[in-house]
Amino acid sequence: MEEHRERARRVLTFGEPLVVFVPDRPGKLHQVRGFHAACAGAELNTAVGIARLEVPVAYLAKVGDDPFGEQIRRALREEGVEDRLVTVSHRFPTGIYFKQWSGLDGRTEVFYYRNQSAMAQEGFPTELAEEDLQAGDIGWVHGTGITWMIGDPARAASDALVEAAARASATVSFDINVRLKLAPADAWRALLAHMAPKSGWLFIGDSEAELLLGTSRGTDVWTALRDMGFAGEGVIVKRGAEGAEWLSEEGALQVPAWPVSNVVDAVGAGDGFNAGFIAGRMKGWSVADALRLAALVGACAVTAEGDYDGYPTWREAMSYLEGQGGVER
Numbered sequence: 001m002e003e004h005r006e007r008a009r010r011v012l013t014f015g016e017p018l019v020v021f022v023p024d025r026p027g028k029l030h031q032v033r034g035f036h037a038a039c040a041g042a043e044l045n046t047a048v049g050i051a052r053l054e055v056p057v058a059y060l061a062k063v064g065d066d067p068f069g070e071q072i073r074r075a076l077r078e079e080g081v082e083d084r085l086v087t088v089s090h091r092f093p094t095g096i097y098f099k100q101w102s103g104l105d106g107r108t109e110v111f112y113y114r115n116q117s118a119m120a121q122e123g124f125p126t127e128l129a130e131e132d133l134q135a136g137d138i139g140w141v142h143g144t145g146i147t148w149m150i151g152d153p154a155r156a157a158s159d160a161l162v163e164a165a166a167r168a169s170a171t172v173s174f175d176i177n178v179r180l181k182l183a184p185a186d187a188w189r190a191l192l193a194h195m196a197p198k199s200g201w202l203f204i205g206d207s208e209a210e211l212l213l214g215t216s217r218g219t220d221v222w223t224a225l226r227d228m229g230f231a232g233e234g235v236i237v238k239r240g241a242e243g244a245e246w247l248s249e250e251g252a253l254q255v256p257a258w259p260v261s262n263v264v265d266a267v268g269a270g271d272g273f274n275a276g277f278i279a280g281r282m283k284g285w286s287v288a289d290a291l292r293l294a295a296l297v298g299a300c301a302v303t304a305e306g307d308y309d310g311y312p313t314w315r316e317a318m319s320y321l322e323g324q325g326g327v328e329r
Helices: 042-052 067-078 117-120 127-134 146-147 152-167 185-198 206-213 218-229 269-280 288-303 314-321
Strands: 010-016 018-023 035-040 055-066 085-091 095-102 107-113 138-144 171-176 201-205 234-238 244-248 251-255
Touching: 010 035, 010 042, 010 127, 010 269, 018 042, 018 067, 035 042, 042 055, 042 067, 042 146, 042 269, 055 067, 055 117, 067 085, 067 201, 067 244, 095 117, 107 288, 117 152, 127 138, 127 152, 138 146, 138 152, 138 269, 146 152, 152 185, 152 251, 171 185, 171 269, 171 314, 185 201, 185 206, 185 234, 201 206, 201 269, 206 218, 206 234, 218 234, 218 244, 218 251, 234 269, 234 288, 244 288, 288 314
Parallel strands: 010 055, 010 138, 018 095, 055 085, 138 171, 171 201, 201 234
Antiparallel strands: 018 035, 095 107, 234 244, 244 251
């Protein structure tokens, strides 16, 4: 797969960064005594995945003036993600959440503490990002529905940024990324209808499609989103272990999932999928090849505890894609 990039335009992701507390063993949180702190957040995860695949990427967000905000800034720089657009609130803290592994199947549950966070309460400034868009420095803008749902200031900022991207003819991708702890299904359905006409690429999981559209069947999903005003390049339905499906005017394309022998934690897999797809497209790859890369990054994500710890580097990804063996860890 050859790259066809005419200029090094950046990707911009935007959304709330969080610090996640990962337990040192399975069990209910009240039974666990040890945790380690890591950085997370859907759009941060995607930015890290894109950077590891050697595509220039910047991240737009707001953090608190606290140790967790500093941890996030340091992690972004260590991963090669531009943090110039990350601002600091002196009134509200950085959001956090806890993971819990419990039950017969050791499933992952998450508990958020974010409603008083800097992003939820103050949103984020978009002026510098809008200048970068106007200058042609940003070619792709990616966000998720979470950012619209954490608070009115963040919703207003998100809409302003998407409008600026449209004026600059930058590609806009949107992952609905439903979190029912943030809002009920009707609110997510309204957001999907709001963003469908504004998106060039739209990502939705099969269970999300069932919840919001009443179906996950490809042709029906395409019809429903077209009825909402979607007129972009394509819709990607993520189907977990069954892979993914690209829906467009030309029809549908199925891409299988990469087999994984040891699933540790599925959180971050969808964000990694998005990273692989965006990186592939930014490199000039076909949609089919970009989807193969997306499926690979999503599969790697579930092999590690941290949200993005399992994401591959460019060398590791190419090793898999070219059939040169596995990734050594």
